Amino acid sequence: MSVQDVAVYALLAAGVACELIACLGLAVMRGAYDRLHYLAPATLGGILIAGAVWAREGPSGIALKATVVAAFLLIASPALAHATARASRISELGDWRAQRGEGIEVEEP
Amino acid sequence: MNEWEIATAVLVAALLPCGWVCVRRSFAEGAVAVQLAGTIGALAILVLAEGEGREPFGDLAVVAAPLSFAGMLVFLRFLERMR
Numbered sequence: 672m673s674v675q676d677v678a679v680y681a682l683l684a685a686g687v688a689c690e691l692i693a694c695l696g697l698a699v700m701r702g703a704y705d706r707l708h709y710l711a712p713a714t715l716g717g718i719l720i721a722g723a724v725w726a727r728e729g730p731s732g733i734a735l736k737a738t739v740v741a742a743f744l745l746i747a748s749p750a751l752a753h754a755t756a757r758a759s760r761i762s763e764l765g766d767w768r769a770q771r772g773e774g775i776e777v778e779e780p
Numbered sequence: 781m782n783e784w785e786i787a788t789a790v791l792v793a794a795l796l797p798c799g800w801v802c803v804r805r806s807f808a809e810g811a812v813a814v815q816l817a818g819t820i821g822a823l824a825i826l827v828l829a830e831g832e833g834r835e836p837f838g839d840l841a842v843v844a845a846p847l848s849f850a851g852m853l854v855f856l857r858f859l860e861r862m863r
Contacts (some may be wrong), residue, residue, distance in 0.1 A: 680783060683827075687787050690794050690820050697816055698797040703808035706801070710812070713819045720787075720823055724830050736838035737826055740845050744819055747849045751815055758856040759808040762863060 675726060682723035689716030703759050710752050717744040784831025791824035807862060811855050818848025 689712040696709030721734075721741035728734045760767040769775040798820070801813035822845040829837030 683783065683787055686823075687790050690791055690823065693816055694794040694797045694820070697801055697813055703806070703812055706809055706812045710816055710819070713816055717819060717823050720827060724826070727830070731835075733830055733835045733838045736835075736842050737830075740822055740826055740841050743845045743849075744822075747845070748815075748819065751849060751852055754853065754856050755808070755811055755815065755859075758811075758859040761860045762808065765863065 678726045679723050682719050682726055686716040686719030686723060689713065689719060704756060707752050707756055710748055714744050714748040717741045782831055784827055788824050788828040788831060791820055791827060794820050795824075807859055811852065811859055814855065815848075815852050818844070818852065822848065 693709045693711075693713040693716065696712070697706050700706045700709065718741045721737035724737040725734045757767045764770055795817050798813040798817035802810040802817075805813075822841045825844060826838055826841035829835065829841065
């Protein structure tokens, strides 16, 4: 087994492990806001899997596609998590901003 | 079955908890689960393409990731209007 194979297996295993951690967190946590935190390991897993493809193939078409997917996840996932939290607060409270009684300092208009 | 195909099988199995949350929990929690499922699904297709040695299958992952993002935005629009 070469050093390249070890790197590929390690990156692939780490990437899949990150996805499993994200799934476990999603299943175990309570509430949408707690579950949202476990989208971050999924994004990291995507980057690690793209790294595994790069380590195995080098510069190639599939490596480029893996990089595009990982880059898109890196950009889109935090934005979507923010949008999800915002939509959830609007659905619950009618406004996404901090409300009185939440223990957050609210600025007077 | 090589290691990439095993990884694909694990990733597909990881979709089950997402489905469970979608079915059993609230709309907002289901939206989070769909978002995670979209990420895992795109990565599963990518890993399968690499495992099978078929580069064109990687295009599916490149398309699935943005479509999942766009679909989620529509779901979030519905979520905002649910009161």
